[in-house]
Each structure stands twice: as structure tokens, then as C-alpha cells.
Amino acid sequence: MEEGQEAHWEVVQRILFIYAKLNPGQGYVQGMNEIVGPIYYVMASDPDLSNRAHAEADCFFCFTALMSEIRDFFIKTLDDAEGGIKCMMSRLSNMLKSKDISIYNRLKSQELHPQYYSFRWINLLLSQEFPLPDVLRIWDSVFSDEKRFDFLIKICCSMILIQRDAILENDFASNVKLLQNYPPIDINVVLTHAVSLA
Known part of the structure; x- marks a missing residue:
């Protein structure tokens, strides 16, 4: 880092602070940092230096746009709404x-219950389940799909189906551990499986 230059965490902190000030009805909710992190990483590591110079503003814009779509995940009173987290977990369970x-x-x-594992999966768009390069690959697939959150549910369902043998054999504690700490896997296997779910 060059002298006098801010640390990346300071930029991310400012983005979240400004977002919270502009959205007082929602404010900052734990986990938002997991959403802004990958966006900022992409913007701040752009090979084009002129783009990189605007990483903070571009990240804020993209984060705000994304939050407008997933806002219901972060507002407890909307948990039961059609776009709320309980509804999304129910859709996963039904699938x-x-x-x-x-x-x-x-x-x-x-x-x-799905809330033991899929609450975090859905709420944070799988950003804590996989290494950053895989998260970026997942997000590319999710965001390029018109029905992006339908595809997110398919990815989550595929994650469970791929672990079929272990889940059927495991006891409760082992299944909780498996689903809360998803084992390393080639992300393309998960995405290909998700695409195959009609």
C-alpha cells in the first residue's frame, strides 16, 4: 500500500457507513460486509487503473443496486414477505x-431445519461457503440469470443433493457440521448440477 493511501477495509467501512446513513430504516445489518466485500474486491483489482480509481464509487453503486434486490433478507419484519428469507428457505425446502x-x-x-444452514447460504449469497474465486463464479452465474434468486435456490439445492450419500448416512451432528461447513468442491460441479435442475 502506498503511503497516504487508505486501507481497503477503510473504504469498505465507509461504503457501509454511508449506506446505513442513507437507509435509516434498515441501517447496517451484520453480514452486509460479506456482500460488499466481493464487489469491492472486483472493483479494486480492475487491471485498468482508470477504473480502479473509481472503485469506491462503483462499488457503492453496485452494492446499493444489489441491496435494493435483497433488502428483504436483511429486514426482520419482512422475513415472511415473498422476497423474505423465510420464503426463500421454504422454496429451497420445497425444491x-x-x-x-x-x-x-x-x-x-x-x-x-433449513434455517440451521441455508439462512446464511441465501442471506449472504453463498459468500461465506466458498473461496473468493468460487464466490465470484457463483455470483457471475446468479447475476446473469434473469431469475437470479431462482438460480441461487437451485445452487443451494444442488449443494445438498451432491452430498446425498453422506446426508443419508450421517447423524444429526454430522449433517449440521457438513451443511454449515460445506466441504471443498469444484464449483463447476455444483453449477452444472444446478443448471440441470428443471
Whole structure:
């Protein structure tokens, strides 16, 4: 870092602070940093220095635009709304039930509710589940899809289906650990599987 230049975390902190001030009804909610981080990384590492010079402003714009679509995930009173987090988890659960009733029944019998693992998956757009290059690949796929959050649900469902054998064999504690700390995997396997889900 050049002398006198701000640390990246300071820029991200300012973006979140300004966003919270401009959106007092929502403010800052834990996890927003996980959403802004990958966006800022892409902007701040642009090979074109003239683009990189505007990384903060560009990141703020993109973060604000994205938050306008996922705002309901971060407002507790909207959890039950159509775009709210409970609705999204319910859609994932229903998709899993229609794709593999055995896994669905296994998780249900263990009382391993979707909120134990998929709340974070959906709320943070999988940003904590995979290494940054994989997160960027996932986001490219999700954001290029017209029904992007339908595709996010398909990715989440695929993550569960790919672990079928382990889930059917594991006890409750092992399944919680598996789903909360998703094992390393080639992200293209997950995305290809998600595309195959009609």
C-alpha cells in the first residue's frame, strides 16, 4: 500500500457507513460486509487503473443496486414477505422435497431445519461457503440469470443433493457440521448440477 493511501477495509467501512446513513430504516445489518466485500474486491483489482480509481464509487453503486434486490433478507419484519428469507428457505425446502424425497425426509426426521444452514447460504449469497474465486463464479452465474434468486435456490439445492450419500448416512451432528461447513468442491460441479435442475 502506498503511503497516504487508505486501507481497503477503510473504504469498505465507509461504503457501509454511508449506506446505513442513507437507509435509516434498515441501517447496517451484520453480514452486509460479506456482500460488499466481493464487489469491492472486483472493483479494486480492475487491471485498468482508470477504473480502479473509481472503485469506491462503483462499488457503492453496485452494492446499493444489489441491496435494493435483497433488502428483504436483511429486514426482520419482512422475513415472511415473498422476497423474505423465510420464503426463500421454504422454496429451497420445497425444491429439495421434489428432487429427492429421501434427503428431505432424512433432514426432516433429524429436525435439521433449513434455517440451521441455508439462512446464511441465501442471506449472504453463498459468500461465506466458498473461496473468493468460487464466490465470484457463483455470483457471475446468479447475476446473469434473469431469475437470479431462482438460480441461487437451485445452487443451494444442488449443494445438498451432491452430498446425498453422506446426508443419508450421517447423524444429526454430522449433517449440521457438513451443511454449515460445506466441504471443498469444484464449483463447476455444483453449477452444472444446478443448471440441470428443471
